[in-house]
Amino acid sequence: MDVEAFNEYATEQGWSDGMPLFVPTEAKVAKFVETVRGDNRPYAPVPPRQIVPTMQALAANAVMAGCKPEYFPVVTAALRGVLDPDYNLHGTLATTHSCAPMVMVSGPIRHELNINCGSNCFGQGRQANATIGRALGLMLLNVAGAKPGEMDRSTQGNPAKFTFCFGENEEENPGRPITCSAASRRPTAVVTVMSGEGPHNLNDHGSTTGDGLLTTFAGGMANRAPTRSTARARCSSSSAPSMPPP
Amino acid sequence: MEEIEHAYLSIPSFGTSAASAAKVALQPVNWATDPIALISNSKPNARELLEGVRAKLGAHRPVDNIHFHAKNSASQPAPKELIAQVAQNYKAALVAISVIEEAVHRGVSTTASNSRSSASPPT
Numbered sequence: 580m581d582v583e584a585f586n587e588y589a590t591e592q593g594w595s596d597g598m599p600l601f602v603p604t605e606a607k608v609a610k611f612v613e614t615v616r617g618d619n620r621p622y623a624p625v626p627p628r629q630i631v632p633t634m635q636a637l638a639a640n641a642v643m644a645g646c647k648p649e650y651f652p653v654v655t656a657a658l659r660g661v662l663d664p665d666y667n668l669h670g671t672l673a674t675t676h677s678c679a680p681m682v683m684v685s686g687p688i689r690h691e692l693n694i695n696c697g698s699n700c701f702g703q704g705r706q707a708n709a710t711i712g713r714a715l716g717l718m719l720l721n722v723a724g725a726k727p728g729e730m731d732r733s734t735q736g737n738p739a740k741f742t743f744c745f746g747e748n749e750e751e752n753p754g755r756p757i758t759c760s761a762a763s764r765r766p767t768a769v770v771t772v773m774s775g776e777g778p779h780n781l782n783d784h785g786s787t788t789g790d791g792l793l794t795t796f797a798g799g800m801a802n803r804a805p806t807r808s809t810a811r812a813r814c815s816s817s818s819a820p821s822m823p824p825p
Numbered sequence: 826m827e828e829i830e831h832a833y834l835s836i837p838s839f840g841t842s843a844a845s846a847a848k849v850a851l852q853p854v855n856w857a858t859d860p861i862a863l864i865s866n867s868k869p870n871a872r873e874l875l876e877g878v879r880a881k882l883g884a885h886r887p888v889d890n891i892h893f894h895a896k897n898s899a900s901q902p903a904p905k906e907l908i909a910q911v912a913q914n915y916k917a918a919l920v921a922i923s924v925i926e927e928a929v930h931r932g933v934s935t936t937a938s939n940s941r942s943s944a945s946p947p948t
Binding site: 585592594602603604605608624625626627629630631632633635636638639640642643667669670673674717718721722724 | 833834835836837838839840841842843900901902
């Protein structure tokens with residue numbers, strides 16, 4: 580299969596996010612689908628296009644994104660999260676706002692899949708971070724129908740719409756990791772999704788006290804141009820249940 | 826360009842329509858007489874825009890069958906009940922800011938409008 584030819588074709592079909600795509604051959608797609616065998620829960624129609632996807636179509640997007648097959652259960656968990664009514668997928672895709680789906684992965688699976696949870700976790704460098712988020716984005720483009728300028732009405736967009744996936748830094752979290760607040764059986768993974776803007780870094784190289792740091796953080800939060808909304812937002816985050824056992 | 830053999834590719838956009846989404850062929854709208862829904866997404870000035878549209882239409886046709894509707898929240902999709910009501914009672918819908926896609930599938934013409942556009946004049 581000629582990769583360049585497929586990319587030209589995929590671009591003509593509107594399947595591309597602008598970055599090079601891997602070819603979703605049936606053989607590759609079958610490997611991905613195998614990783615979620617046993618997860619027979621139906622998918623709700625994906626807004627705004629209101630299409631019920633096939634597992635093969637979902638896997639095709641994950642292949643195109645450059646995922647490894649073992650990432651696919653995390654990707655499908657993220658999709659189930661954004662399909663939770665509390666996430667308000669229709670609103671977050673059709674909005675003029677620049678929000679992007681953020682995916683945070685918790686639990687031991689972070690290390691199994693080499694998901695970056697620490698330094699530069701929002702940035703480049705790890706295949707899992709880059710492609711899991713990208714796979715979800717491609718699903719929302721191709722299955723949900725959120726094409727820029729059509730159903731995706733974002734006025735300016737946001738680089739996080741290419742990909743925004745990272746691992747929870749449980750080991751250095753002074754509080755309780757999300758996996759502790761999930762069901763007591765301590766699932767191997769929890770995938771949390773939230774529709775948000777890209778990260779905003781608060782940097783303080785001058786303070787030497789906690790008060791000083793907090794003042795910087797509070798000032799950073801207060802100085803960001805507020806997003807005024809005339810409507811009450813229903814939701815901002817949703818946790819997907821843990822992945823089915825292998 | 827090299828021919829792509831679909832039989833060897835999985836289509837990333839493939840899926841089935843939700844069971845309740847029956848498609849209906851669009852029917853032509855008589856802008857001079859047909860009932861029209863004016864639907865606001867409840868953002869500031871949406872209602873005012875639609876009132877201006879209704880006033881302009883009133884210069885060309887009766888407006889007693891042109892009615893206002895609104896969805897409660899700009900950040901939520903229009904409730905199914907509102908869409909069903911519009912599809913059942915109107916031939917066209919003019920929507921302030923967003924488009925109700927389902928109404929298109931049920932044979933109701935829709936037109937997206939923004940703060941600088943106005944309704945097409947009746948023919």
